[in-house]
Amino acid sequence: MKLCSLVLLSVVIASAQSSTVNVQVGNQINPQVGVNGRLQLAMSTSFQLAPWSYQFFSQAPQAGAALGALYPWHTRVQVISTGIPLTAPDTWDFSELDAMLSPIQAAGDHSPEFQIGTAPAYLSDSSGHILPGSFSDFAQMSANLVRYYNTGGFDDAGAHYQSPTPYPVTWWGIFNEPNINGLTAQQYVTLYNTMVPVMAQVDPSIKFLAVELADFYQQPQSYLPTFVAGVTARVDIAATHFYSTCNQKDTDATIFATVPGFAADVEYFHSELAANPALAAVPVWVTENNVNADYDAGNGISACNGTPFVTDLRGTSPFFAAWRAYVFSQLGQAGTEALYHWAFGADQQFGEVDGSGRPFFSYWVDYYLSHWLPSPPGQDILQVTADGTDTDTLAARNVDGSVVILMSNRAVQNPNDNNGTGVPRTFALDLSALGSFSSATLVTLDAATPAAGPVPAALNPSAQMQVTLPGYGAALLRLANTQPNLPAAGVVNAASYGSPEAVAPGEIVSLFGTSIGPAVPAHLTLTNPRLVANSLAGVHVLFDGVPAPVLYASAGQVNAVVPYSVAGQLSTQVQVEYLGALSAPVTLAVVATAPGVFALDGSGTGPGAIVNAADGSVNSAAHPAAPGDWVSIYLTGAGATTQAGVDGLLPSGPSYLPNAKVSVTIGNLDCNVNYAGAAPGYVSGLVQVNAQIPASVASGSDIPVQVKIGTATSQAGVTLAVR
Secondary structure, X not given: OHHHHHHHHHXXXXXXXXXXXXXXXXXXXXXXXXEOOEEOOEEEEXXXXXXXXXXXXXXXXXXXXXXXXXXXXXXXXXXXXXXOOEEEOOEEOOHHHHHHHHHHHOOOOOOOEEEEOOOOHHHEOOOOOEOHXXXXXXXHHHHHHHHHHHOOOEEEOOEEEOOOOOOOOOEEEEOOOHHHOOOOHHHHHHHHHHHHHHHHHHOOOOEEEEEEEEEOOOHHHHHHHHHHHHOOOOOOEEEEEEEEEOOOOOOHHHHHHOHHHHHHHHHHHHHHHOOOOOOOOOOEEEEEEEEEOOOEOOOOEEOOOOOEOOOOHHHOOHHHHHHHHHXXXXXXXXXXXXXXXXXXXXXXXXXXXXXXXXXXXXXXHHHHHHHHOOOOOOEEEEEEEEOOOOEEEEEEEOOOOOEEEEEEEOOOOOOOOOOOOOOOEEEEEEOHHHOOOOEEEEEEEOOOOOOOOOOOEEEOOOOEEEEEEOOOEEEEEEEEOOOOEOOHHHEEEOOOOOOOOEEOOOOEEEEEOEOOOOOOOEEOOEEEOOEEOOOEOOEEEEEOOEEOOEEEEOOOEEEEEOOHHHOOOOEEEEEEEEOOEEOOOEEEEEOOOOOEXXXXXXXXXXXXXXXXXXXXXXXXXXXXXXXXXXXXXXXXXXXXXXXXXXXXXXXOOOOOOEOOOEEEEEOOEEOEEEEEEEOOOOOOOEEEEEEEOOOOOOXXXXXXXXXXXXXXXXXXXXXXXXX
16 A cells, blocks of 8 residues: 555656646737736835945955846835944934945936834834833934935034935835834834925935834735824835745745735735825835845844744745746735835845845846836736746747736645755746747756856747746746847947047947837936936947946937946946846947037037027027126036046036036137036036137137047037127
8 A cells, every 4th residue: 555655756756847837928018907007117225224234345356346237116115223323312423324325326217215124222212122211312313314314414423424325315215114013004104204204304305114014914905094094294105025934944835825814914905005196006016035034143043933043045045036026916916006126135034145146046036027117118018827836837929929928837836845856847838929030039947057157049930939948947938039239339329420439538428229219209207306317218239238227218329428437447338238138249439528519409510409598598690698798508428527427317406527628619719718627407417617708709600619528629610799
């Protein structure tokens, strides 16, 4: 009898290992899922600022580049413990905060979410929980944090405190996991209603994340109704956290089984928010997510179950690919709009990179979810039918008609497996409803993935395709009819259309190619009120891998600002990424300056973008200037600046003066120049030069204007009208 049972078990396992999953991908949008049928799930990552972590970037100098390459959506920084800069009344210490937050502000979209995770010790009880009588003082502390980053700093006890970075903080999270950190639901409502108005009064443009629950069984149901009924302050985002377990001994099967509950909780969030008209349109973000929430509480003991702590390696193994892809699919279809990994730099349980900044396997999973399924702009979710119960398939169509199919294999080999290998699954894809494609690219994330990341494989597209995952893992298949193409000669000065194949730091350039952006042109967006985003409608422009601010994007033309980081280099490699597809790299020379004066009609010649200082009118034949008048000339390509240039910044006043000497001629006569620097209120890289028209200049509507910066002179053919 025992022998027969073993034979039967081996037959079952062998059958499972050769199992094929039949998947039919439809051509219709599924309007019942996502955000009105759209996948709008942005990927991001998180940091915890505490004594044990604030030196991360100094110890891992390559981590900043790895963080930026993820394209994280408003990277989250949870500030707790001594990371809170107010140490006693009127006593501030920003050293830990600046050490960690400044590099984060310099990476990604330069616009982190600052979660004020806890209160200073002197405002808390012996358990570290904020005292209800301290809410007002905590709100005042938080208002000073807004001043520190956004409004020029603040003064306290005779000292001035101001952020060393130029980037403001727009997104603010109000407290961390209040449901397990000493606050009842009603107390949290009171805290939130106290803090938000005081902070918003300092800077009305900032945005607020509410709740951020430690989400386990029935927590949203016991906490959220009170918040929804009682909140009166503005809520921009409702957030929560999801971990599958707090016990390293839980089996793989147990971990996978928790994921549908995540989606159900997001749906519950939406239903509760809808009960309050002021909250009905509030998005839901998941601001912490990982396999196991447990950690070493000291002396090698688990913080969650009191047994000896063991690092749960499922956070960085092939198990993670199957789990995270499944989570991404389920949460995206439930209408979640951001998914944050916990945590970026950590150990093999939590990290995307290790203590030196080297990527774990988990990094590459999140990298491809972020790059191939970017949000914004998001994708249409297509209808999918599949057999089997231990795999998941999500099909999403981009605006350019390309389709990405995300497959995850969570088939367990043995019910008792803990970080097992899984068993093979072959996805037999019926793609006939989608029509034909000219290219297919496959990324596989499984036990065979190299440490340096997967190598995308080109396949022959067809109506019937098969993808095999030999065990736990995930795969992304991209089907497309176009590929971004950028020739080296297509990169030119956006003002003059000259200097092909050479760029200067901070120069606004136009890139001409094919399939490099959306069919419907898109204009710049702001990632916060003072910063142009480095992503636009799914377009990134990369200079040596550094995303550049993107000002305009269309299928044939993209305008961007060359990062100041190219200064001092002999050359730079440029690529355009559109919806996860990369153009071939082109190498361009780097020059110190490449001045180009903007023309009013955008042609590079004719009446210039020149403003008459006397009355603020745009110079033209109808509004000529007089000899001796001052005019403001707008150009780009001035190169490096005396004050380090900041990519994408909108300077608020005169600043960022060119290192190189600036001179102007009008009518071939030398001019007085009293200012050459950033054009206030416009993107860094647009330069304003104030010049005085020589008294002896001839009159006319086509008087030539040229600007010399360093050894380079702007193009001929730009003119000024002089009466």
